[in-house]
Amino acid sequence: xxxxxxxxxxxxxxxxxxxxxxxxxxxxxxxxxxxxxxxxxxxxxxxxxxxxxxxxxxxxxxxxxxxxxxxxxxxxxxxxxxxxxxxxxxxxxxxxxxxxxxxxxxxxxxxxxxxxxxxxxxxxxxxxxxxxxxxxxxxxxxxxxxxxxxxxxxxxxxxxxxxxxxxxxxxxxxxxxxxxxxxxxxxxxxxxxxxxxxxxxxxxxxxxxxxxxxxxxxxxxxxxxxxxxxxxxxxxxxxxxxxxxxxxxxxxxxxxxxxxxxxxxxxxxxxxxxxxxxxxxxxxxxxxxxxxxxxxxxxxxxxxxxxxxxxxxxxxxxxxxxxxxxxxxxxxxxxxxxxxxxxxxxxxxxxxxxxxxxxxxxxxxxxxxxxxxxxxxxxxxxxxxxxxxxxxxxxxxxxxxxxxxxxxxxxxxxxxxxxxxxxxxxxxxxxxxxxxxxxxxxxxxxxxxxxxxxxxxxxxxxxxxxxxxxxxxxxxxxxxxxxxxxxxxxxxxxxxxxxxxxxxxxxxxxxxxxxxxxxxxxxxxxxxxxxxxxxxxxxxxxxxxxxxxxxxxxxxxxxxxxxxxxxxxxxxxxxxxxxxxxxxxxxxxxxxxxxxxxxxxxxxxxxxxxxxxxxxxxxxxxxxxxxxxxxxxxxxxxxxxxxxxxxxxxxxxxxxxxxxxxxxxxxxxxxxxxxxxxxxxxx
Numbered sequence: 001x002x003x004x005x006x007x008x009x010x011x012x013x014x015x016x017x018x019x020x021x022x023x024x025x026x027x028x029x030x031x032x033x034x035x036x037x038x039x040x041x042x043x044x045x046x047x048x049x050x051x052x053x054x055x056x057x058x059x060x061x062x063x064x065x066x067x068x069x070x071x072x073x074x075x076x077x078x079x080x081x082x083x084x085x086x087x088x089x090x091x092x093x094x095x096x097x098x099x100x101x102x103x104x105x106x107x108x109x110x111x112x113x114x115x116x117x118x119x120x121x122x123x124x125x126x127x128x129x130x131x132x133x134x135x136x137x138x139x140x141x142x143x144x145x146x147x148x149x150x151x152x153x154x155x156x157x158x159x160x161x162x163x164x165x166x167x168x169x170x171x172x173x174x175x176x177x178x179x180x181x182x183x184x185x186x187x188x189x190x191x192x193x194x195x196x197x198x199x200x201x202x203x204x205x206x207x208x209x210x211x212x213x214x215x216x217x218x219x220x221x222x223x224x225x226x227x228x229x230x231x232x233x234x235x236x237x238x239x240x241x242x243x244x245x246x247x248x249x250x251x252x253x254x255x256x257x258x259x260x261x262x263x264x265x266x267x268x269x270x271x272x273x274x275x276x277x278x279x280x281x282x283x284x285x286x287x288x289x290x291x292x293x294x295x296x297x298x299x300x301x302x303x304x305x306x307x308x309x310x311x312x313x314x315x316x317x318x319x320x321x322x323x324x325x326x327x328x329x330x331x332x333x334x335x336x337x338x339x340x341x342x343x344x345x346x347x348x349x350x351x352x353x354x355x356x357x358x359x360x361x362x363x364x365x366x367x368x369x370x371x372x373x374x375x376x377x378x379x380x381x382x383x384x385x386x387x388x389x390x391x392x393x394x395x396x397x398x399x400x401x402x403x404x405x406x407x408x409x410x411x412x413x414x415x416x417x418x419x420x421x422x423x424x425x426x427x428x429x430x431x432x433x434x435x436x437x438x439x440x441x442x443x444x445x446x447x448x449x450x451x452x453x454x455x456x457x458x459x460x461x462x463x464x465x466x467x468x469x470x471x472x473x474x475x476x477x478x479x480x481x482x483x484x485x486x487x488x489x490x491x492x493x494x495x496x497x498x499x500x501x502x503x504x505x506x507x508x509x510x511x512x513x514x515x516x517x518x519x520x521x522x523x524x525x526x527x528x529x530x531x532x533x534x535x536x537x538x539x540x541x542x543x544x545x546x547x548x549x550x551x552x553x554x555x556x557x558x559x560x561x562x563x564x565x566x567x568x569x570x571x572x573x574x575x576x577x578x579x580x581x582x583x584x585x586x587x588x589x590x591x592x593x594x595x596x597x598x599x600x601x602x603x604x605x606x607x608x609x610x611x612x613x614x615x616x617x618x619x620x621x622x623x624x625x626x627x628x629x630x631x632x633x634x635x636x637x638x639x640x641x642x643x644x645x646x647x648x649x650x651x652x653x654x655x656x657x658x659x660x661x662x663x664x665x666x667x668x669x670x671x672x673x674x675x676x677x678x679x680x681x682x683x
Contacts, residue, residue: 003054006324007097007232008137010067019066019137021050022059023073023095024317025288027085030076031058034092035069036134040103043130045092047074056291056317067139070102071095072129075286079123081114084289084299086281088113088123091132094229094283096321098135099328100246101208101230105280107131108216113281119299132282133210133229138246144334146254149262151199153374153397153439153515154575157563158264159198160447161520161544162224163206163238168543179543180240181248185255193261196523196556197510197563200262200374202339204448206249207265207325208233210273212307213280218468220536224448226341227273227307229282231325253334262336264374265329269311269322269360270345270381276301276308291317294351302351305342306382313360314349322346322360327369337374339399344379344386354385356393365395376442390430397515400427400441407445408456408479410604410629411505411673417606418598420627421585424608426513428577438577441514445505446522449475451532453506453522456480457498459487463530466537474533487530499525499551501673503558504627504649508675510562511625513574520544523559524552554652561654565647565677571610571623584609586624590637590665604630605670609639609680622680628670638678640664647677 003022010019021033032047050060065071072094077087091113094101105111110131114121167173167183177183184201193201205225212227225235239245253263272292274280277300284292294302294312301309311318329335340346347358355361364370379388379398389401406423409415422429426438446453451462460482464474481501483494502525509516521544528534534542545552566572585593586607597603608625624643628634641664645656650671661681662668670676 003052003057003059005097006057007095007099008065008071008135010065010137010139012140016061018061018063019069020059020061022057023050023097023287024057024291025075026056026291027288028058028075028077028087032074032076032089033060033062034072034074034129035062035065036071036129040130045129065137067137069137070134071137072134073287080299081119081277082299084293084295086113086123086285086289088281088286090123090125091128091281091286092134093281093286094133095135096230096283096287097232097324098230099138099233100136101133101233101236102136102243103133105132105210105216105282108213108280111280111282113286118277128281133208135230141332142250144331146257146334148334148336149199149257149260151260151262152575153437154573155567156199156262156374156439156515157197157510157566158200158202158442158515158517159193159196159520160202160204160444160517162204162448162542164538165543166520169540170544170546177240180238181234181245181252182240185252190255190259190261194259196518196559197567198261198518200264200336201256201520202264202266202376202517204266205268205341206235206238207231207267208235210280210282212273212275213278214275215536220468221538222536223538223542224535226268226535228268229273231267231269231321232328250333257334262374263334264337264339264376265335266339266341267326268341269325270342271305271307271309271311274309276303279308288317291315304348304351304381304383304386305345310345310351312350313346313358319360319363323363323367323370326364327367330369330373335373337376339376339378341378342381342386343377343392344381344388347388347392348381348386354388354391356388356391361393365393371395390427390434394435397440397442399447400430400443400514402430403427403441403443403512403514404445405479407505407508410627411501411508412479412481413604413629413631414479416599416601417593417603421598421606421608424508424512424625425583426574426577432577437575438513439515439575442517443509443512443514444517444519445509446519447517448519449533449535451478451480451530452519452526452528453502454498454525454527455530455532456505457501458482458527459530461486461530462532463487464533466531466541467533468536474531478532488527497673499555499652500650500671503555503654504673504675506559507562507647507649507654507677508627510559510566511572511677513578518559523556525549525555557653562647569623582611584639586639588628588634588636590639604628605634605636607636607639624678624680626670626676626678628672628674631672633672634670636668636670638662638664638666638668642681643678644681645676646679647675649675
């Protein structure tokens with residue numbers, strides 16, 4: 001009887017009829033697979049003990065099992081909370097390798113494995129069947145027929161978005177498909193993404209999850225989805241037809257691929273939805289907590305994720321699960337890459353010190369399938385030890401938090417030009433020494449956790465009251481500005497200044513060397529009304545508003561215009577760091593920058609003159625990018641040569657008021673918080 005692969009697999013050849021089941025649990029004394037039938041509220045269960053135990057894996061064959069069969073496991077063995085072992089056969093457990101999940105937690109009392117106290121209390125006798133998610137046997141995976149776009153990193157433009165939130169209000173998507181995989185695959189949505197230059201979508205978690213106990217107690221849901229339960233199963237929340245999530249997810253990927261758009265999944269292999277020891281027993285805690293979780297003293301979970309538990313990235317069981325899960329998304333669905341949430345955890349076996357060559361990170365990087373995917377690390381966790389921007393290995397690109405902070409600071413008249421200059425040119429100080437290219441820097445100004453772009457120029461303080469946590473959640477380090485009015489206003493001057501500053505930030509993002517990541521909905525001038533942590537709000541706060549206001553239409557046109565300029569020349573999407581002589585840094589007074597200029601706290605204006613010697617087909621002699629982050633207009637003297645304005649952040653769609661040639665030495669007056677891109681040509 002074969003031990004691997006893990007999970008449930010129906011017989012596909014020979015005269016055998018049924019399915020093979022295999023689940024890892026080194027501490028169990030017996031494991032039953034429980035076949036569940038009947039309607040919700042009147043479930044029946046047939047238990048079959050798995051007869052074999054090999055390499056810490058319980059396995060066996062069950063005749064008559066076909067695709068669609070719901071099932072779970074019951075684990076018999078010691079209940080020793082102070083060692084972390086919590087076997088409780090009253091709890092039916094999800095298969096970590098299930099390809100489909102049915103149901104949700106409906107009773108927190110039944111889902112908990114203990115009574116009275118999680119450490120000193122007795123195991124709960126409440127049967128959890130009917131109150132927790134179940135696994136579902138699926139048919140064998142079908143081959144992926146649509147070729148992957150394989151967009152080069154240097155040409156990649158990412159949009160981070162939520163499957164549900166991006167299309168819930170889209171008027172052209174049929175109502176039944178809004179907020180679903182098929183909604184994201186709708187031609188109107190795909191065309192919009194292509195128009196604004198997006199070559200890859202980075203989807204907030206789409207693996208099957210469960211809402212954590214604290215949210216359940218408050219009657220909330222984990223809308224973002226950073227609470228995974230089934231790492232191989234598409235989330236049923238996003239299926240337009242119940243039970244069709246596997247087919248609909250495949251259809252979404254295929255539709256995006258046909259349009260040349262890659263699919264990158266935000267995955268969360270650092271913790272699970274079970275919470276800490278006082279949480280639930282839905283899967284991993286009941287199967288073999290010491291094999292899955294990083295444990296602290298006395299059987300408590302170590303917590304470097306801020307969620308109550310931490311998956312142990314040094315455990316062979318976890319490494320195998322994570323690599324198998326990621327590989328499944330690639331081979332079964334054609335996914336193009338992954339953004340690893342709190343990726344520093346993967347470099348900290350047993351929650352110890354960070355090592356970029358730790359077993360989990362190495363296993364992913366050298367995997368024959370995964371090494372050919374786009375791999376993006378969120379290079380921090382919930383601790384100081386985990387902050388590792390620039391610290392990952394050569395296989396990884398990284399969310400560049402220093403880029404975000406530098407751009408926000410510059411455009412509110414803070415910081416120095418030295419910091420913004422490094423971020424504009426690919427952050428070579430962070431990525432060159434490790435042998436990586438500029439595209440290893442995932443540049444972003446806004447993301448799902450934080451203010452939207454509109455809110456970044458409208459609020460100086462977070463307003464998270466609707467989350468039900470008395471505004472305690474969410475960061476206070478927003479580096480935002482409100483132009484004298486907190487929140488929404490009809491004052492024309494304030495609105496105009498906010499829009500102009502937002503355009504300058506957006507243009508900075510798309511014209512910087514590195515890989516730009518937009519927050520989906522920013523191009524529609526979306527607001528969350530100052531909420532910078534809307535993780536539990538599945539409502540209009542989190543959904544993109546597709547109303548065709550003048551502001552939304554103009555901002556979308558601006559994004560499309562800047563993206564088109566970026567695509568037009570290799571100089572604006574380089575795949576190598578600049579060499580000496582490729583860049584001249586220009587002072588607004590009409591000279592190159594000197595050493596002391598880089599640290600001048602009063603200098604908020606910077607020119608970047610780019611040579612294009614490595615561009616095989618230039619139609620001009622380079623680019624001049626001028627940025628003025630000050631709150632008052634500033635005169636700028638142009639360098640020698642001739643210059644033609646190509647992009648102006650002060651106009652609604654970026655079209656310059658004049659495209660005549662400006663000679664070297666010409667003095668321009670730049671408006672407050674403005675960006676100007678000019679083509680260099682012969683004088």
